[in-house]
Amino acid sequence: MSTRVGRLWLAVATAFVVAFVGLPLGFMLREVVWDGEALNLGPLGEILAEEHDRTRLLVSLALGLGATACAVALGLGYAFLTFRTDLPAGRALAPLGVLPLVLPPILVAMAFADLVPTQGFAACALLLGLCNAPFVAVLASRGLRAVRGEAYEAALLARGRGAAERWLLRAIAPEVLAGALFAFALVISEHGVPEFLTVKGKTWHTYAEGIFAKWTRRATGVDHEALASPIVAALPLVAILALALFVALRLRARATIEGDHRPLPVRALGRWRWPALALPGIYLGAGVLLPIVVMARWAAGSTDAGGALSLERFAASFRLAGSEAAGDLGTTLAVGAGTTVVLLFVGLPLAWTAARRWARIDALAILPIAVPAILLGIGLVRVYNRDLFFAFYDHGALLVAAYAARFLPFCVLTLSSAVRRVPAELEEAASFAQRGPFVRSLRVHLPLYAPALVSVACLVSVLALRELDLAVVLPAGNGTVVRRLSNIVHFGGEDMGGALALLLLLAALVVPLFARIVSGRKLRSVS
Amino acid sequence: MTAIDVRELVVARGDFRLGPLSLAIASGSRTALIGPSGAGKTTLLRCIAGLDTPSGGDVAFDGASLFVGAQGAIAPNRRGIGFVFQRGALWPHMTALEHLRFVAPDLSREAALAGLARVGLDAAMAGRRPAALSGGEGQRLALARALATGPRVLLLDEPLASVDQDLRDELAQLVRGLAEEDGLTLVVVTHEREEALALADELAVLRGGRVIEHGPALELLQAPRTAHTAAFLSGATCFAAVPGANGSLQTPLGAVPRPVGEGPWSLVVLPDDLVACEADQEACVSARVLRCEPGLGGFRVYAYIAGRSVVFGSSAARAVGEDVRLALRAAPRVLGLDGEGAQR
Numbered sequence: 102m103s104t105r106v107g108r109l110w111l112a113v114a115t116a117f118v119v120a121f122v123g124l125p126l127g128f129m130l131r132e133v134v135w136d137g138e139a140l141n142l143g144p145l146g147e148i149l150a151e152e153h154d155r156t157r158l159l160v161s162l163a164l165g166l167g168a169t170a171c172a173v174a175l176g177l178g179y180a181f182l183t184f185r186t187d188l189p190a191g192r193a194l195a196p197l198g199v200l201p202l203v204l205p206p207i208l209v210a211m212a213f214a215d216l217v218p219t220q221g222f223a224a225c226a227l228l229l230g231l232c233n234a235p236f237v238a239v240l241a242s243r244g245l246r247a248v249r250g251e252a253y254e255a256a257l258l259a260r261g262r263g264a265a266e267r268w269l270l271r272a273i274a275p276e277v278l279a280g281a282l283f284a285f286a287l288v289i290s291e292h293g294v295p296e297f298l299t300v301k302g303k304t305w306h307t308y309a310e311g312i313f314a315k316w317t318r319r320a321t322g323v324d325h326e327a328l329a330s331p332i333v334a335a336l337p338l339v340a341i342l343a344l345a346l347f348v349a350l351r352l353r354a355r356a357t358i359e360g361d362h363r364p365l366p367v368r369a370l371g372r373w374r375w376p377a378l379a380l381p382g383i384y385l386g387a388g389v390l391l392p393i394v395v396m397a398r399w400a401a402g403s404t405d406a407g408g409a410l411s412l413e414r415f416a417a418s419f420r421l422a423g424s425e426a427a428g429d430l431g432t433t434l435a436v437g438a439g440t441t442v443v444l445l446f447v448g449l450p451l452a453w454t455a456a457r458r459w460a461r462i463d464a465l466a467i468l469p470i471a472v473p474a475i476l477l478g479i480g481l482v483r484v485y486n487r488d489l490f491f492a493f494y495d496h497g498a499l500l501v502a503a504y505a506a507r508f509l510p511f512c513v514l515t516l517s518s519a520v521r522r523v524p525a526e527l528e529e530a531a532s533f534a535q536r537g538p539f540v541r542s543l544r545v546h547l548p549l550y551a552p553a554l555v556s557v558a559c560l561v562s563v564l565a566l567r568e569l570d571l572a573v574v575l576p577a578g579n580g581t582v583v584r585r586l587s588n589i590v591h592f593g594g595e596d597m598g599g600a601l602a603l604l605l606l607l608a609a610l611v612v613p614l615f616a617r618i619v620s621g622r623k624l625r626s627v628s
Numbered sequence: 629m630t631a632i633d634v635r636e637l638v639v640a641r642g643d644f645r646l647g648p649l650s651l652a653i654a655s656g657s658r659t660a661l662i663g664p665s666g667a668g669k670t671t672l673l674r675c676i677a678g679l680d681t682p683s684g685g686d687v688a689f690d691g692a693s694l695f696v697g698a699q700g701a702i703a704p705n706r707r708g709i710g711f712v713f714q715r716g717a718l719w720p721h722m723t724a725l726e727h728l729r730f731v732a733p734d735l736s737r738e739a740a741l742a743g744l745a746r747v748g749l750d751a752a753m754a755g756r757r758p759a760a761l762s763g764g765e766g767q768r769l770a771l772a773r774a775l776a777t778g779p780r781v782l783l784l785d786e787p788l789a790s791v792d793q794d795l796r797d798e799l800a801q802l803v804r805g806l807a808e809e810d811g812l813t814l815v816v817v818t819h820e821r822e823e824a825l826a827l828a829d830e831l832a833v834l835r836g837g838r839v840i841e842h843g844p845a846l847e848l849l850q851a852p853r854t855a856h857t858a859a860f861l862s863g864a865t866c867f868a869a870v871p872g873a874n875g876s877l878q879t880p881l882g883a884v885p886r887p888v889g890e891g892p893w894s895l896v897v898l899p900d901d902l903v904a905c906e907a908d909q910e911a912c913v914s915a916r917v918l919r920c921e922p923g924l925g926g927f928r929v930y931a932y933i934a935g936r937s938v939v940f941g942s943s944a945a946r947a948v949g950e951d952v953r954l955a956l957r958a959a960p961r962v963l964g965l966d967g968e969g970a971q972r
Contacts, residue, residue, distance in 0.1 A: 524715070524717065526713045526714075526715070526717035527717050527718075527719060529679050529711075529713075529717065530711070530713060530717040530718075530719070530773075531719075532678075532679065532703070532704040532705060533677075533704050533705050533709070533710065533711055533731060533774070533777065534705055534730055534731040534732075534777075535705055535731065535732055535733060535734075535777055536705070536730070536731075536733060544730060545719055545730075548719070548721040549719070549720075549721070
């Protein structure tokens, strides 16, 4: 990065962040404080002024806490059992902890709603907890990996088993708490699942739903306050999210995995060895298998009144998906691939700078995820929905840019963490080679960061395939599979939807599996 | 002829400040930059290598400036230097042979194998990655990589620190031999006296971001010009020497003559400068025995004088806590604390 090419690359990445994060948010802020003629801070006085806003915020916080508790119970339990104990097939199960992330939460909600009445607060908290449990599972595993076996054994020798286990829990607490805060932030900014449950008869609403409702109503607004209201309403949520994510980031930074050290000794479960499989069973069964089964049943015709499930119907649903939604699937895959490429290009120089030069980039990088996706989408609409940019606004390229901006934190945080683990001397040693900067990057830098780059590519491509909130706001999002799936709620067509969902899952699994097979490495750096 | 000329170099980074520092390293010499942690040794070496950019001053190779000029700073790979990092900094994904052929693309396979053989790595090791090499083999590979580009100057950052004690002498001999063979100017950074003496003939002592003494290693050891050099290189004990009556200096070991020049002064006592004396003898001071170690020619006794530890030889064993009387064997050595870039 110290070369001219490196500086140019960093400048391009910074320009991207300015164009797709800074400008949209700047426009939104301007819209709040500038009424077209003068500075007008009036709309800021409306923050939480209405009773139902305050109620919704409390509901969101309660939902966040409930779902986070569920995510911690499932995620920590899963990580502990698969990483720390002699659970049957624990080694094989451990990396599967990330799997529920592959499924869009809306899909999981639709699957559950198909089997059992799913509308209450507890059901919503359980669903969102289940969908976000991988954050806790992955970070708890990271924490367990970072603990030195000798340190645990020292506690064991000094104070006995119970005290040593308590010591271990305290040692990994920052990571678990970081995972919990990530889950909390994503739950309270989630819009799709609560809205879906409203269709199923839910009578309460979240704060994120309120923001979206204000946005859809703003077309009828005439004065500055009304137009600025969805943005103003989002500010408390942004503040909570930014705080939660910032704390999570600080906590996560505490555990650094340094080189090779003796791992924690495996703990024997004794007679609980086989019964303990129930927790990973519930985790993967409810988070992955059940939605897949429901989607398969839909494809086989389960939603037809009086119709029996059949393989013919199953095949017909796939044919129908192929003929009617092949374009959507193509768009979704192209957007996923494009997002991954753009994000790696933009994220790498920023992550390198964060790790080697300016650590505050890590903190700044959380901004796009601290802002609810709906709000970021609205900001992008405000900036690019104009004559000059209309072709771009209407094109999938804006969706790619929007997704890349939204997932930038995952990329920057993962890569900067990986860069920090590589001693700077390894890069510096290359500067004495009689080679140009491009060859040095290709032959030395890239292989050093390849595992992390592969992990980021897998994560981002999967997230891009399942992203709904931005797809709802941006015009090109209408052509994505996840948008079509969410429309099933209103317009039916579960048979083709089931087939499409299965195809989407297949696509989401192909990338990590391919990377795993080709690289022969575990995709660990994702944490 | 001067190979490396460091001129008024300044590096300011947060609380750390190096310089202004000037140092001339002769062509073909072997120089160790030695000093305690935080003295600025590695920063100076990294500026010479081009890995760090100074805030002020310049470094010149054979009279040509590296930092000041129309083309800006010269890139590390255009300076004609080889660099051996403390822990090797080997690339985990490359074999030993690939390391050499990557840094020197014109090197044939045979030449690369010969380069490995020069440092004692045989053809069987050429296909191994760093993870399959021992610590000593890894450091040999780092040396081979640094030499592969045919440098004029070889810079080494604590090259023996990560190597087992029994391999250190062997590696030091290898480095010296290769430097001599290729006529290299060698600059090594270390905070260990033994490593410095094993690799270099000249020492530059750094403290607080400045070179306080620079000269031939033997001279610095035998006749240090500053109290810090004496303490750091020879393990000397330094006692404060404050002005006393009749223009002399008062020390815990009695009055000593004041040298010419400005203070502050220290009375420097090298190991074995002290000798046990009879109880009734004048010019003796009391000391309390801390530890007594048997040696080949008698005992080495560690004792306290005025809160400082000193060492003296004794033919008889001394009991811990015993009070002994000590006197200086030779004329007192009074030195300044540091000598503001003292040169020889």
